[in-house]
Amino acid sequence: MKKNEVPQDREDIYEDKFGEGLLKYAVEESGDYTTVQSVGWEPEATALKQALEEVDYKVAKAAEEVRNGTRSPVFYFMEKKLMDPGILAGYMGLWKWQVKRHFRPDVFKKLREKTLKKYAQVFCIDMKELTEFK
Numbered sequence: 001m002k003k004n005e006v007p008q009d010r011e012d013i014y015e016d017k018f019g020e021g022l023l024k025y026a027v028e029e030s031g032d033y034t035t036v037q038s039v040g041w042e043p044e045a046t047a048l049k050q051a052l053e054e055v056d057y058k059v060a061k062a063a064e065e066v067r068n069g070t071r072s073p074v075f076y077f078m079e080k081k082l083m084d085p086g087i088l089a090g091y092m093g094l095w096k097w098q099v100k101r102h103f104r105p106d107v108f109k110k111l112r113e114k115t116l117k118k119y120a121q122v123f124c125i126d127m128k129e130l131t132e133f134k
Contacts (some may be wrong), residue, residue, distance in 0.1 A: 014050040072108030
């Protein structure tokens with residue numbers, strides 16, 4: 001798309017999550033690629049809003065499951081960081097079945113400190129946030 005064709009439909013679409021908007025690639029008159037700030041394009045904004053609402057729902061549901069004692073904090077932070085068991089297992093150097101097992105509160109309580117520290121590092125949180133979930 002040409003630089004002057006980058007959608008600028010609405011200014012309020014990305015304000016909450018992305019500040020001034022998103023960068024888009026466009027072609028200059030010379031044919032070179034450049035980046036252009038876009039304040040919004042209605043169809044893209046609608047899809048993005050729906051996706052972010054789904055993420056918020058999944059994170060809230062995971063927090064509720066941890067508070068109810070049906071899941072461990074590992075599950076909550078995995079959802080919050082937009083990971084799945086396979087991705088998390090890769091970062092942890094574990095098998096996917098091992099990570100899924102750590103979702104169980106009874107198994108989580110028995111994890112070694114080394115494993116908890118690794119999870120905290122992967123999630124970019126303090127170990128206390130992981131072990132003292134509120």
